[in-house]
Amino acid sequence: MRPFGRHSDVKISALALGGHHLGDAEDEPTAIQIVHEAVEGGVTFFDNCWEYHRGKSEDWMGRALKGYRDRVFLMTKVCTHGRDQDLAMRMLEQSLNRLQTDHLDLWQIHGVSFDNDPELFIRPNGAAEALRKAKQQGKVRFVGFTGHKDPTIHMKMLNTGFPFDSVQMPLNPFDANFHSFEAMVLPELNRRGIAALGMKPICGHGDPVQKGLLTAEEMLRYAMSLPVTTTISGAEKVGVIRQNLKVAQSFQPMSADEMQALRQRCSKMAADGRYELYKVTLQFDNPEARMAHGFPLDMQSEEVQEMMKATLNTGDPFPKLQK
Amino acid sequence: MAQNTGSGAIPRRSWGRTGLETSIIGMGGYHIGSAKDLDTAKRIVDEAIDNGIDFFDCAWDYHDGKSEEWLGQALKGKRDKVTLMTKVCTHGRDKNVGMMQLEESLRRLQTDHLDVWQIHEVVYYDDPELIFAPNGVIEALDMAKKQGKVRFVGFTGHKDPAIHLKMLSHHYPFDTVQMPLNCLDATFRSFEAQVLPEARKQGIAVLGMKSMGGSGELISHGAVKPEEALGYAMSLPVAVTISGMESLDVLHQNLAIAKGFQPLSASALQHLRDRTKYEASDGRYELFKTTKKYDGDVGREQHGYPSAKELPA
Numbered sequence: 001m002r003p004f005g006r007h008s009d010v011k012i013s014a015l016a017l018g019g020h021h022l023g024d025a026e027d028e029p030t031a032i033q034i035v036h037e038a039v040e041g042g043v044t045f046f047d048n049c050w051e052y053h054r055g056k057s058e059d060w061m062g063r064a065l066k067g068y069r070d071r072v073f074l075m076t077k078v079c080t081h082g083r084d085q086d087l088a089m090r091m092l093e094q095s096l097n098r099l100q101t102d103h104l105d106l107w108q109i110h111g112v113s114f115d116n117d118p119e120l121f122i123r124p125n126g127a128a129e130a131l132r133k134a135k136q137q138g139k140v141r142f143v144g145f146t147g148h149k150d151p152t153i154h155m156k157m158l159n160t161g162f163p164f165d166s167v168q169m170p171l172n173p174f175d176a177n178f179h180s181f182e183a184m185v186l187p188e189l190n191r192r193g194i195a196a197l198g199m200k201p202i203c204g205h206g207d208p209v210q211k212g213l214l215t216a217e218e219m220l221r222y223a224m225s226l227p228v229t230t231t232i233s234g235a236e237k238v239g240v241i242r243q244n245l246k247v248a249q250s251f252q253p254m255s256a257d258e259m260q261a262l263r264q265r266c267s268k269m270a271a272d273g274r275y276e277l278y279k280v281t282l283q284f285d286n287p288e289a290r291m292a293h294g295f296p297l298d299m300q301s302e303e304v305q306e307m308m309k310a311t312l313n314t315g316d317p318f319p320k321l322q323k
Numbered sequence: 324m325a326q327n328t329g330s331g332a333i334p335r336r337s338w339g340r341t342g343l344e345t346s347i348i349g350m351g352g353y354h355i356g357s358a359k360d361l362d363t364a365k366r367i368v369d370e371a372i373d374n375g376i377d378f379f380d381c382a383w384d385y386h387d388g389k390s391e392e393w394l395g396q397a398l399k400g401k402r403d404k405v406t407l408m409t410k411v412c413t414h415g416r417d418k419n420v421g422m423m424q425l426e427e428s429l430r431r432l433q434t435d436h437l438d439v440w441q442i443h444e445v446v447y448y449d450d451p452e453l454i455f456a457p458n459g460v461i462e463a464l465d466m467a468k469k470q471g472k473v474r475f476v477g478f479t480g481h482k483d484p485a486i487h488l489k490m491l492s493h494h495y496p497f498d499t500v501q502m503p504l505n506c507l508d509a510t511f512r513s514f515e516a517q518v519l520p521e522a523r524k525q526g527i528a529v530l531g532m533k534s535m536g537g538s539g540e541l542i543s544h545g546a547v548k549p550e551e552a553l554g555y556a557m558s559l560p561v562a563v564t565i566s567g568m569e570s571l572d573v574l575h576q577n578l579a580i581a582k583g584f585q586p587l588s589a590s591a592l593q594h595l596r597d598r599t600k601y602e603a604s605d606g607r608y609e610l611f612k613t614t615k616k617y618d619g620d621v622g623r624e625q626h627g628y629p630s631a632k633e634l635p636a
Contacts, residue, residue, distance in 0.1 A: 050545075054544075055543050055544050055545055056543065058545065059542065059543040059545075063572075090601055093545070093598070094544065094545030094546065094602075095545060096545075097542070097545045097546065097547055097548050097551075098542070098543070098544075098545040100548060100549075
């Protein structure tokens with residue numbers, strides 16, 4: 001358990017369960033089992049987002065957390081992508097309903113990826129006002145933002161002066177070598193007492209692990225050894241959460257030398273960003289965010305293809321919930 | 324909103340002039356056929372009855388007959404404890420088709436009579452005309468009642484209040500009418516605003532359905548919580564709210580809401596309507612009104628329309 005930034009009375013587990021992968025689970029009972037095993041295994045921090053799988057991730061997590069809500073620190077994110085505070089507040093209500101709770105422990109701005117996102121966030125009537133309002137209304141305890149794209153955009157967000165409680169970013173041994181959040185953003189967060197939330201410990205979909213470059217355990221241990229509050233890792237299968245729990249339960253921080261050795265092992269492979277596609281391609285840019293910004297959609301993008309598939313006619317009502 | 328304690332009995336309501344009385348929540352038949360297997364379906368029905376649910380809905384065409392067959396097997400030895408309904412799916416064909424379907428339904432449900440028999444899925448603009456045409460299915464309703472095979476008759480549809488009103492304009496002595504009723508419906512093509520008052524004026528028992536959007540869309544998209552959705556529907560002046568429960572989990576969720584249920588106040592109802600106006604106003608969560616996805620293929624075929632799957636999204 002680690003302190004939540006400057007709010008040192010609030011402690012959360014060093015491993016967190018990611019919400020996106022939960023919606024990739026085979027079915028709802030599997031998702032529920034993953035959440036339950038995580039809670040029983042000591043995970044207290046649960047990540048989610050309004051737009052993951054068009055609500056399925058939040059919906060399943062809400063069902064899974066029935067009776068467990070008070071034992072966990074629950075986060076979800078709002079997907080205004082530059083739009084105004086009213087939309088953000090409506091999304092908050094929907095998230096609360098799906099998650100079957102009356103408050104969130106943490107509410108973050110999702111997908112801060114574009115150069116003008118910080119401006120749009122802080123403008124009059126922007127999402128910053130929704131964060132303030134939700135806190136005042138007691139619907140959220142803490143607020144923050146997340147993005148996977150570019151450390152300079154994170155710095156711009158921090159320099160809006162908004163009093164964030166947390167910031168989420170990709171942290172892994174590849175990041176240390178390329179457009180590095182670890183080098184540029186993490187020290188600033190620690191200086192300001194903002195809780196640093198790491199994500200993508202195995203580079204998102206685990207490319208380096210699948211190619212046999214590093215083990216999942218090494219990568220997760222590296223991320224957890226950084227000065228962060230928690231490391232968010234997704235699990236779409238029961239086996240994955242069990243493996244992650246095993247790493248976390250026997251966790252010993254890496255020494256500075258070990259970390260340096262790991263960074264060096266990846267430095268050459270990391271240098272063109274091919275293992276961190278979320279930083280360099282449009283493939284991971286959320287289509288909803290692109291539309292909100294008026295950018296064209298890239299039909300090659302997996303997420304755009306998924307979105308198009310969701311609008312195809314199956315003849316069945318959408319979404320099919322229980323089968 | 325206050326959480327219901329989930330203790331106590333499920334309240335009961337009388338069905339207007341029919342003299343029937345049932346639990347305020349009924350079990351939807353479509354979802355019985357969506358259960359994992361027959362065994363699960365039986366356990367769901369058993370547990371529902373043990374906990375005070377005694378109205379069971381079904382239809383001749385649900386899952387090509389599987390829903391009726393499973394419900395029939397699950398109700399073995401318990402037929403007298405429940406109010407049983409099924410629906411006839413002539414979709415414009417004549418009364419003989421209706422009577423044949425009735426015999427088939429009775430056989431599958433393993434009973435010699437139905438408590439309620441409704442005309443299913445009145446959703447196309449020419450349906451009322453076809454139903455009331457000479458030799459139409461309305462004559463089957465008369466005949467079945469006379470023969471003692473059904474006690475009460477009605478109709479149902481999920482599409483458009485105007486079609487329901489056209490049906491009611493015939494002033495046929497329907498005992499029941501079924502319609503979608505939920506807090507979003509109040510804002511968009513509203514059965515609550517247009518049909519419910521007329522049905523009550525004619526003394527017809529109203530059966531609500533789709534309290535959560537048909538497949539739980541109101542919940543999964545986050546418009547409302549399950550207890551708000553079901554609580555809203557059960558607080559309206561209806562005889563019963565029919566809810567599909569394809570798993571024990573869903574049954575338990577609904578039982579927790581229905582047991583000891585206290586109707587929401589008028590202001591709480593209004594608050595829910597107001598709160599969901601944004602989600603309601605383009606019908607995106609009431610897909611049964613706005614898309615073809617809830618229109619059964621049997622009905623589409625009879626009308627000469629392509630199947631729902633063959634349509635563009």
